[in-house]
Amino acid sequence: MTALLEVEDLRVAYGKIEAVKGISFTVEEGQVVTLIGTNGAGKTTTLRTLSGLLKPSGGSIRFNGKPLDGIPAHKIVALGLAHSPEGRHIFPRLTITENLQLGAFLRSDKEGIAKDIQRAYDLFPILGERRKQAAGTLSGGEQQMLAMGRALMSQPKLLMLDEPSMGLSPIMMQKIMETIVELRAGGTTILLVEQNAQAALSLADQGHVMEIGKIVLSGTGQHLLHDESVRKAYLGED
Amino acid sequence: MHELPQQLANGLILGAMYGLIAIGYTMVYGIVQLINFAHGEIFMVGGFGALTVYLILPAGFSLGAAIPLMILGGIVVSVAVATAAERFAYRPLRSAPRLAPLITAIGLSIVLQQLVWQFYPDAKKDHPFPQFKGEAISLFGANIQPGGIFLLIAAPVSMIILGFFVNKTRTGRGMQATAQDPDTAKLMGINTDRIIVTAFAIGAAFAAVAAVGYGLHNGQVGFRMGFILGLKAFTAAVLGGIGNIYGAMLGGLVLGVAEALATGYMADVPGMELFGGGSWKDVWAFALLIIVLLVRPQGLLGERVADRA
Numbered sequence: 001m002t003a004l005l006e007v008e009d010l011r012v013a014y015g016k017i018e019a020v021k022g023i024s025f026t027v028e029e030g031q032v033v034t035l036i037g038t039n040g041a042g043k044t045t046t047l048r049t050l051s052g053l054l055k056p057s058g059g060s061i062r063f064n065g066k067p068l069d070g071i072p073a074h075k076i077v078a079l080g081l082a083h084s085p086e087g088r089h090i091f092p093r094l095t096i097t098e099n100l101q102l103g104a105f106l107r108s109d110k111e112g113i114a115k116d117i118q119r120a121y122d123l124f125p126i127l128g129e130r131r132k133q134a135a136g137t138l139s140g141g142e143q144q145m146l147a148m149g150r151a152l153m154s155q156p157k158l159l160m161l162d163e164p165s166m167g168l169s170p171i172m173m174q175k176i177m178e179t180i181v182e183l184r185a186g187g188t189t190i191l192l193v194e195q196n197a198q199a200a201l202s203l204a205d206q207g208h209v210m211e212i213g214k215i216v217l218s219g220t221g222q223h224l225l226h227d228e229s230v231r232k233a234y235l236g237e238d
Numbered sequence: 239m240h241e242l243p244q245q246l247a248n249g250l251i252l253g254a255m256y257g258l259i260a261i262g263y264t265m266v267y268g269i270v271q272l273i274n275f276a277h278g279e280i281f282m283v284g285g286f287g288a289l290t291v292y293l294i295l296p297a298g299f300s301l302g303a304a305i306p307l308m309i310l311g312g313i314v315v316s317v318a319v320a321t322a323a324e325r326f327a328y329r330p331l332r333s334a335p336r337l338a339p340l341i342t343a344i345g346l347s348i349v350l351q352q353l354v355w356q357f358y359p360d361a362k363k364d365h366p367f368p369q370f371k372g373e374a375i376s377l378f379g380a381n382i383q384p385g386g387i388f389l390l391i392a393a394p395v396s397m398i399i400l401g402f403f404v405n406k407t408r409t410g411r412g413m414q415a416t417a418q419d420p421d422t423a424k425l426m427g428i429n430t431d432r433i434i435v436t437a438f439a440i441g442a443a444f445a446a447v448a449a450v451g452y453g454l455h456n457g458q459v460g461f462r463m464g465f466i467l468g469l470k471a472f473t474a475a476v477l478g479g480i481g482n483i484y485g486a487m488l489g490g491l492v493l494g495v496a497e498a499l500a501t502g503y504m505a506d507v508p509g510m511e512l513f514g515g516g517s518w519k520d521v522w523a524f525a526l527l528i529i530v531l532l533v534r535p536q537g538l539l540g541e542r543v544a545d546r547a
Contacts, residue, residue, distance in 0.1 A: 072429075073421075074430070078427055085421070089419055089422040091415050091419060091422070094414060094415070098411070102423075102426045102428075105408070105415075106426075154426075154427065
């Protein structure tokens with residue numbers, strides 16, 4: 001059986017500076033896979049390349065058996081790859097409902113969309129309470145919920161979450177992590193990028209540690225969580 | 239103050255024309271942050287497109303019957319030129335520094351003027367444009383010529399259609415998303431290239447409608463007509479808050495009325511005797527812009543820049 005996402009020797013450069021220097025990993029259906037590492041390790045660049053916002057300078061990406069080379073970002077969503085970007089990037093002057101509707105931009109099944117919007121409100125009740133409010137007025141954590149809900153609206157085969165815990169209060173962060181567990185239980189495949197290594201590894205099936213553009217260590221979430229070098233470098237232990 | 243209704247009517251007619259042209263500046267700026275300085279010429283070629291349709295229609299066609307076809311002809315020409323400009327001049331420069339597309343726009347503006355001057359028959363001086371024969375209509379004490387009526391009807395009708403399009407259609411929603419965050423819009427599956435072309439096309443269509451109104455109102459079109467009008471419409475767009483479509487129309491109307499009132503009454507203000515009359519109207523228009531920008535830098539209906547982040 002082939003993996004849902006296969007990344008092989010992926011390279012991405014900004015001008016002459018290579019930000020991702022040949023990384024390979026796979027995501028199997030139903031798994032939660034996480035990329036951890038410090039700022040500037042190339043995690044966000046990797047996700048932006050997978051969703052077509054950046055062009056790779058080398059290597060290959062296969063999604064659901066199909067190569068993604070040269071496919072523009074707006075068509076990659078249609079293949080079932082959704083991306084909740086770093087910094088949330090909700091549409092600030094549109095309402096919460098309108099933001100969710102935009103997540104379903106490529107769908108035409110009105111009833112299904114209405115049902116999925118309701119599902120997003122069930123997942124995040126606060127969004128339902130504020131559905132008519134401009135999204136820019138939400139708190140950071142609420143915006144993160146909206147960004148995740150919006151990404152789910154395209155009914156993705158693979159959901160990519162970039163730093164969902166960034167800048168959130170511990171309570172809000174816990175809520176977001178619980179949601180990821182809930183989504184996995186519902187069968188959603190997730191590629192999670194996080195700086196919060198502890199939280200990410202404890203719920204991931206597979207983890208990869210990135211350092212300046214390369215994967216330096218891979219293993220199951222539990223394995224990495226107990227790996228000495230990871231504990232030292234990312235979990236703040238001596 | 240005996241002519242106030244007439245001055246207001248003149249101002250609203252002029253303002254409706256500014257507003258219709260300003261839509262093109264504001265839509266393109268709202269989506270790609272480009273000031274399309276060739277937009278005045280997009281307006282101008284629309285006027286010639288409409289004129290051409292009138293000239294090739296068989297004799298005996300009444301002007302009233304010809305108007306819809308002339309509008310259509312103007313729109314076709316303006317939209318064709320604007321979308322070609324987007325595709326071949328601006329799109330290759332989309333990731334270039336801001337100055338490059340701006341200079342390209344100015345160059346394009348000169349090229350379009352010269353092409354019309356050189357190749358349109360008898361366009362080296364102003365070209366007569368058909369006008370409705372008939373009495374001016376008296377309304378609230380103002381006499382309004384049929385060309386003015388056309389603009390006073392075209393502006394609100396166009397705005398209602400545009401408001402519906404932007405707020406109620408899928409493409410319109412995609413347009414709002416692209417204006418607020420283009421990369422994230424792509425992640426939603428929105429083809430932002432197509433949205434950008436659509437914005438250019440809508441602006442061009444509005445400019446063509448304005449050009450037909452200009453021709454009917456003034457009885458002539460000319461290759462230079464887009465230059466100062468384009469600048470005024472750009473002023474209107476900034477005045478109203480660039481990026482906001484309702485602001486563009488409001489800015490146009492405010493500018494038009496301010497110009498008309500300054501033309502009519504400035505000479506009556508003690509000490510300002512020298513500054514009345516039509517020749518000073520551009521000074522008052524730009525003075526108004528400066529004052530509004532000092533008090534409200536984002537324009538009348540503009541968003542605060544911080545909201546964009």
